Amino acid sequence: MTDFAARLTEGVRRHGPLCVGMDPHAGKVPALFGGDTARGLEAWGRALIEVAAGKVAVVKPQSGFFERHGPEGMAALAAITRAARAAGLIVLMDAKRGDIGSTAEGYADAFLSAGAPFESDAVTLNPYMGLDTLEPFAVRAAALGKGIVVLVRTSNPGAADFQMLDVGGKPLYIRIAESLRPLSERLMSDCGWSNLMMVVGATAPEEARQVRAAAPKALFLVPGYGAQNGRPEDAMTGLVRKGANVEGGVISASRSINFPASAAGAATIDAWQAAIAAAIDSARSELADAVAA
Amino acid sequence: MTDFAARLTEGVRRHGPLCVGMDPHAGKVPALFGGDTARGLEAWGRALIEVAAGKVAVVKPQSGFFERHGPEGMAALAAITRAARAAGLIVLMDAKRGDIGSTAEGYADAFLSAGAPFESDAVTLNPYMGLDTLEPFAVRAAALGKGIVVLVRTSNPGAADFQMLDVGGKPLYIRIAESLRPLSERLMSDCGWSNLMMVVGATAPEEARQVRAAAPKALFLVPGYGAQNGRPEDAMTGLVRKGANVEGGVISASRSINFPASAAGAATIDAWQAAIAAAIDSARSELADAVAA
Numbered sequence: 036m037t038d039f040a041a042r043l044t045e046g047v048r049r050h051g052p053l054c055v056g057m058d059p060h061a062g063k064v065p066a067l068f069g070g071d072t073a074r075g076l077e078a079w080g081r082a083l084i085e086v087a088a089g090k091v092a093v094v095k096p097q098s099g100f101f102e103r104h105g106p107e108g109m110a111a112l113a114a115i116t117r118a119a120r121a122a123g124l125i126v127l128m129d130a131k132r133g134d135i136g137s138t139a140e141g142y143a144d145a146f147l148s149a150g151a152p153f154e155s156d157a158v159t160l161n162p163y164m165g166l167d168t169l170e171p172f173a174v175r176a177a178a179l180g181k182g183i184v185v186l187v188r189t190s191n192p193g194a195a196d197f198q199m200l201d202v203g204g205k206p207l208y209i210r211i212a213e214s215l216r217p218l219s220e221r222l223m224s225d226c227g228w229s230n231l232m233m234v235v236g237a238t239a240p241e242e243a244r245q246v247r248a249a250a251p252k253a254l255f256l257v258p259g260y261g262a263q264n265g266r267p268e269d270a271m272t273g274l275v276r277k278g279a280n281v282e283g284g285v286i287s288a289s290r291s292i293n294f295p296a297s298a299a300g301a302a303t304i305d306a307w308q309a310a311i312a313a314a315i316d317s318a319r320s321e322l323a324d325a326v327a328a
Numbered sequence: 329m330t331d332f333a334a335r336l337t338e339g340v341r342r343h344g345p346l347c348v349g350m351d352p353h354a355g356k357v358p359a360l361f362g363g364d365t366a367r368g369l370e371a372w373g374r375a376l377i378e379v380a381a382g383k384v385a386v387v388k389p390q391s392g393f394f395e396r397h398g399p400e401g402m403a404a405l406a407a408i409t410r411a412a413r414a415a416g417l418i419v420l421m422d423a424k425r426g427d428i429g430s431t432a433e434g435y436a437d438a439f440l441s442a443g444a445p446f447e448s449d450a451v452t453l454n455p456y457m458g459l460d461t462l463e464p465f466a467v468r469a470a471a472l473g474k475g476i477v478v479l480v481r482t483s484n485p486g487a488a489d490f491q492m493l494d495v496g497g498k499p500l501y502i503r504i505a506e507s508l509r510p511l512s513e514r515l516m517s518d519c520g521w522s523n524l525m526m527v528v529g530a531t532a533p534e535e536a537r538q539v540r541a542a543a544p545k546a547l548f549l550v551p552g553y554g555a556q557n558g559r560p561e562d563a564m565t566g567l568v569r570k571g572a573n574v575e576g577g578v579i580s581a582s583r584s585i586n587f588p589a590s591a592a593g594a595a596t597i598d599a600w601q602a603a604i605a606a607a608i609d610s611a612r613s614e615l616a617d618a619v620a621a
Contacts, residue, residue: 060430061437099427099434105445106406110399131427133454134392135484137353138422141392144354152398161426163456163479165486186456191428193458197504202493207500211490 039156039182040224040254043125046092048280051326052271053319054093054127054256056289057083057115059100063294067304073107076100080115082304083293086311088122090319093285095256098130098153113153126155127184127232127256127285133161139171147175157182157232159256162211169218173231176222182230182254183222187212187246190236190259208242212249219253228283232256235273237265237286243273247283255284261291261318267325281326288318332449332475333517333547336418339385341573344619345564346612347386347420347549349582350376350408352393356587360597366400369393373408375597376586379604381415383612386578388420388549391446406446419448420477420525420549420578426454426461436464440474450475450525452549455504462511466524469515475523475547476515480505480539483529483552501535505542512546521576525549528566530558530579536566540576548577554584554611560618574619581611 059076068082069075080096087094096119101112119126132142145151146158157176160169162185172183188198188208198208205213215231222230229252235243237259246255255273259265267286275283291314298310352369361375362368373389380387389412394405412419425435438444439451450469453462455478465476481491481501491501498506508524515523522545528536530552539548548566552558560579568576584607591603 058430061433097427097431097434099425099431099438101434102402103434103437103445105438106399106403108445109395109402113399129427129431131425131454132392134390134422134424135482137351138390138392140354141390141394141396144396145392145398152396152401161424161454161456163454163490164482165484165489165491167484167486167489189428189457191458191460193460196458196460196507197456197500198458200495200500200503202495202500207490207493207495210493214489 038180038224038230039176040228040230041226042156043093043254043285044226044228044282046125047282047285050090050092051319051322052274052281052284052286053091053315053322054095054285054287055083055087055091055292055315056287057094057096058289058293061103065301065307067301067307073104073111076104076108077111077114080111081118082308083311084115084119084122084124086308086315088124090312090315093125093127094119095127095129095287097289098128116153116155128153128155128158131159131161131186133164133168135164136167136171139168143171143175147172147179147181149179157184159184159186159234161186166214166218173218173222176230182232184232184234184256185215187233188235188239188242190238190265194236209245209249212246215253216250219250223252228252228254232284234258237270240269240272247273257284257286260286261288267321268328271322271325276326286322292318331473331517331523332418332469333521333523334519335449336386336547336578337519337521337575339418340575340578343383343385344612344615345567345574345577345579346384346608346615347388347578347580348376348380348384348585348608349580350387350389351582351586354396358594358600360594360600366397366404369397369401370404370407373404374411375601376604377408377412377415377417379601379608381417383605383608386418386420387412388422388580390582391421391423409446409448421446421448421451424452424454424479426457428457429460429464432461432464436468440465440468440472442472450477452477452479452527454479459507459511466511466515469523475525477525477527477549478508480526481528481532481535483531483558487529502538502542505539508546509543512543516545521545521547525577527551530563533562533565540566550577550579553579554581560614561621564615564618569619579615585611
């Protein structure tokens with residue numbers, strides 16, 4: 036079985052570290068696709084996947100934008116998740132779930148079990164409730180070659196409120212990264228990286244260095260590049276150069292690729308896809324330049 | 329407009345502090361209702377709501393158990409949420425969501441907006457990502473008389489991993505409770521309690537006292553009573569006696585009411601509902617005795 040970490044590492048070697056976020060903000064899905072409805076989100080997502088497949092290794096749908104459309108929106112999320120995996124893309128489900136054991140079993144069944152309704156390659160998780168709340172996901176990751184993606188240092192302005200609190204001389208997020216080390220080791224892949232991934236925002240390069248020191252084998256999911264003003268060289272901080280390539284994580288961009296200005300006036304789906312392709316190519320080259328620098 | 333805190337306070341005065349959790353664990357929904365399927369969950373939930381209405385003020389569906397059944401499970405969740413509110417019950421949606429601003433808008437639209445697909449009276453939220461991630465929910469709470477329920481001290485064994493870390497002489501969960509005070513004040517209801525509620529586990533009475541001192545006006549949602557071994561007098565710690573009654577929160581029980589041994593052999597829905605009614609009555613009297621003690 037080729038596991039999550041191995042597939043991601045091979046995908047990043049081939050396509051670079053760009054991960055295409057799928058964040059269908061309220062009112063932003065073009066009328067071309069049916070606009071701000073569950074069917075519109077599904078058509079938009081399928082068109083975006085067609086462009087992303089072959090250009091990037093990884094996509095990251097954001098479940099909240101689908102959940103606001105209710106059960107039909109969740110059906111759209113299930114459909115695009117299946118479509119993305121069928122197109123050979125690795126799917127990081129950005130659901131940020133987290134609950135006590137029995138409920139976590141429910142969420143793990145929703146996102147990681149074989150044949151799950153929203154079966155993904157990995158799912159984002161919130162660690163606040165403790166390590167036992169990650170366990171049902173970790174068990175499935177180990178058995179099925181899936182990944183788990185734990186929030187460590189996020190990229191939003193309020194992230195500092197609690198994540199930066201001093202805990203015995205170290206910020207909380209470093210303490211959390213350190214606490215995850217046994218789990219990271221348990222989920223090691225033969226590829227040399229762990230199937231445990233950590234969210235480490237692109238807006239704080241010095242912090243990325245600290246997390247990398249605390250978690251040398253964890254893959255990083257770096258959000259905040261692009262619209263959230265993370266610079267490409269900053270976003271690259273926690274990744275590891277390997278010859279002409281990079282390893283150890285992916286860098287996610289959503290708004291700059293989902294809704295580039297160049298796609299706003301597109302009259303046809305073909306024209307829209309061309310604009311999205313150009314936005315992906317532009318982000319890919321910007322990151323490739325940062326790797327080469 | 330009568331807001332969440334006022335309706336909850338009036339409901340607890342009338343019915344006592346018991347909140348009926350709705351946790352349809354995998355494989356636990358009786359064949360009577362269709363078993364472990366989305367339709368089974370909906371039929372089970374509707375039957376449970378019929379019993380709970382008039383006996384308690386508040387129900388708490390746990391979204392993870394519905395999400396594992398995919399979009400159809402989420403449709404069942406939407407249906408029982410509507411049914412519970414139509415029956416006059418206050419619905420605390422136990423979804424433990426939390427994400428950066430734009431995504432949090434999506435979740436807030438899913439659970440708190442008027443006419444939302446899963447419109448509830450309040451939703452549980454994870455604070456790890458920071459105060460700004462609570463804001464979209466707080467805005468809707470203020471405008472629409474809804475509540476927000478923030479995780480502070482949970483009742484699972486691993487809760488101590490991070491919540492108990494020492495932050496400048498105080499555990500993290502107390503620092504979080506203190507940080508929530510301005511928001512709690514902003515969301516004050518005319519009834520004297522805030523529309524900001526905090527999750528404070530029943531397994532740690534001394535800790536409940538500390539959170540109550542840090543957050544005198546926050547309602548408490550106390551999980552862990554019943555199956556998780558919280559004793560009734562411990563569960564009561566953070567609540568406030570008011571004459572012969574109690575105020576300031578609700579105490580949630582799930583497994584002991586969802587799946588009492590007495591209901592296991594029920595041959596008809598009537599017999600099942602009688603067993604559930606007895607389990608609710610028993611928990612209500614146990615809590616009433618603790619109030620009177």
